[in-house]
Amino acid sequence: MSNDASAAFLGLLEEMTVDDVRAFNPEVVVVPLGSTEPHGPHLPLGTDTYQVTQLCRIGVKEANERDARALLYPTLPITNNANARAFPFALRVGVRTLMSMIMDIATQCWEDGIKKVVFVNGHGGNFGALDAAMREISGKDNMPFACWTWNMIPDGFQDPIEHPSDHAGESETSKMMWIRPDLVRTDKLDDNPFGKLRVPSLNQTNFVRPWHLYVPISAGGETRTSSSDKGESLTKSQAKGLAQLLVELSQVPYSERFPYE
Numbered sequence: 261m262s263n264d265a266s267a268a269f270l271g272l273l274e275e276m277t278v279d280d281v282r283a284f285n286p287e288v289v290v291v292p293l294g295s296t297e298p299h300g301p302h303l304p305l306g307t308d309t310y311q312v313t314q315l316c317r318i319g320v321k322e323a324n325e326r327d328a329r330a331l332l333y334p335t336l337p338i339t340n341n342a343n344a345r346a347f348p349f350a351l352r353v354g355v356r357t358l359m360s361m362i363m364d365i366a367t368q369c370w371e372d373g374i375k376k377v378v379f380v381n382g383h384g385g386n387f388g389a390l391d392a393a394m395r396e397i398s399g400k401d402n403m404p405f406a407c408w409t410w411n412m413i414p415d416g417f418q419d420p421i422e423h424p425s426d427h428a429g430e431s432e433t434s435k436m437m438w439i440r441p442d443l444v445r446t447d448k449l450d451d452n453p454f455g456k457l458r459v460p461s462l463n464q465t466n467f468v469r470p471w472h473l474y475v476p477i478s479a480g481g482e483t484r485t486s487s488s489d490k491g492e493s494l495t496k497s498q499a500k501g502l503a504q505l506l507v508e509l510s511q512v513p514y515s516e517r518f519p520y521e
Contacts, residue, residue, distance in 0.1 A: 262490070267307055268513065270317075270320065270321045270324060270332075270365070271284060271286065271320050271321075271324050271329070271330050271331045271332050271372055272304060272317065272320070272332050273332060273333055273334065273408055274334050278329065279329070280517055283326060283413060284331065284413050285329060286329050286330065286374060286377065287328070287329040287330070287374075287509070287510040288329070288330050288374070288376040288377070288378060288509045288510055289330075289331050289333060289369050289376070289377045289378070289404075290316055290319075290330055290333065290377075290378050290380060290502075290506065291333045291336070291362075291377065291378070291379045291380065292312040292313055292315075292316045292319055292332075292333070292335040292336070292337070292379075292380045292382060293309075293335070293336050293380065293381045293390075294306070294308045294310075294312045294336060294337050294378060294382045294383060295308035295309060295337070295339050295341060295351075295382065295383035295385065295386075295513075296308075296309060296311025296337050296338055296349070296350075296351040297336070297341050297350040297351065297352075297383075297478075298344065298347045298348075298349075298350060298373075298478035298479075299427070299432065299478060300428045300447070300448070300452060300475075300479020300481055300483075301422040301445060301448040301476055301477065301479070302428075302433065302444060302445045302448035302449055302450075302479065302483060303428050303432065303443070303444060303445075303479070304436075304440070304443045305351075306337065306409070306449065307351075307428070307432055308382045308383045309382065309436055310382050310404055310436065310439050310440055311432065311435050311439060311441075311495070312335060312380055312381070312382025312383075313335045313382075314435075314439045314495060315380065315382070315495055315498050315499050315502065316332055316335070316380050316482055316499075316502070317332065317382075318345060318495065318496060318499035318500075318503075319498075319499035319500070319501075319502030319503045320332045320404055320503075320515070322503035322509070323498065323502070323503040323504075323506035323507050326503065326507050327507070327510070328491050328503075328506045328507045328509075328510035329414055329510050330384070330509075330510065331366070331374075335382075337351075337359070337390040338351045338352065338387075339352070339353065339358055339383055339386050339508065340352060340355055340383070340385040340386050340388075340389050341385050342354075342355075342356075342359050342383075342385075342468070343385065343415045343468050343470055343471045344471040344472075344478070346470065346471065346472035347472060347478055348407045348409060348473065350471075351413065353518065355388065355389045355392075357491075358386065358389045358393075358450065359389050359392055359414065359486045360394045362389070362390070362393040362397075362466065363379070363393060363396060363397065366397050366403055366404055366406050367402075369389075369404065370402055370403055370404050370476045373406055374519070375404045375405060375514035375518070376404055376405050376406075376421040376514065376518075377405070377406045377407075378406075378407055378408070378409065378502075378505065378506065378509070379406065379407070379408035380408070380411075380502065381408055381409070381410050384426060385394045385399050387410075388400030390408045391408075392414065393406075394406055394407065394408060399401065400452055405514070405519060406439070409502065409505070410484075411498060412498060412502050412504075412505060413497055413498060413501055414500050414501050414504070415496060415502055420434075420489075420490040420493055420494070421434070421490065421494070422482075422485050423481055423482035423485060424481070425480050425481025425482070426480070427479060427480050428475070428478065428479030428480065428481075428483070429452075429479070429480060429481030429482065430481060430483055430485055430490070430520050431447070431490075431494060432495065433483045433486035433491075434486040434487055434488065434489075434490035434491035435485055435494055435495055435507075436491065437487060437488040437490075437491050438488040438489075438491035438492040438493065438495060439495070441488065443455050445450075447473075447513035449482055449483040449484045449486065450483060450484065451481070451482040451483070451484065452477055452479045452480050452481060452483065453476060453477070453480070454474060454475060454480045454481070455474045455475070455476060457474045463491045466468045475476050
């Protein structure tokens with residue numbers, strides 16, 4: 261390995277040489293999926309990417325310190341975002357494009373000898389494409405076992421968030437206060453409005469919400485109770501759950517019946 265073996269030990273592919281990767285002999289690959297989209301007047305467009313990258317770096321580091329062999333790929337910063345297209349620079353690729361990217365990554369992993377792949381999603385707009393891609397992968401030969409996760413919280417975790425929100429609210433703001441406080445406009449924190457459905461029963465259905473109508477200023481919910489401490493607690497707890505998954509995946513040998521006995 262290189263003189264500074266810390267990067268190789270952590271399994272951060274971007275910082276490793278080809279010799280580092282060969283010596284590391286990874287057992288499982290981790291692929292973070294972020295997004296670049298508006299997050300209100302107080303958070304940067306890269307919020308989802310910053311958060312999922314930090315989560316995965318901590319989780320992979322902890323897993324490898326517990327003798328896993330997890331290799332962290334670079335974060336995908338542009339994913340599905342059709343529902344935010346009314347806002348400027350809500351970067352996006354199509355659903356089929358993202359599915360193809362996921363399929364190509366899985367294929368490349370198999371060709372490089374990786375039999376287990378974990379996609380860690382940091383953006384709510386990717387759920388459907390990820391589910392569909394997992395089914396595509398499972399229906400083909402010469403593909404690794406693939407799964408995706410959104411929020412792995414260990415048992416017993418006490419959620420510090422007082423005002424839950426699914427976009428740019430207290431949770432995301434708190435995480436960014438810990439991860440990149442220099443990018444949080446604390447003078448812009450507020451209780452941001454949500455759009456109100458004219459058909460309340462739609463709350464029990466699945467539909468694509470036009471983001472400019474659901475969160476008119478591209479952020480929703482109370483943010484003034486956000487804090488760096490809450491963000492650190494949330495991120496590290498999610499990372500602990502991810503680390504446990506990676507340790508278990510690394511320890512169990514791959515077979516045609518995987519993940520079953």
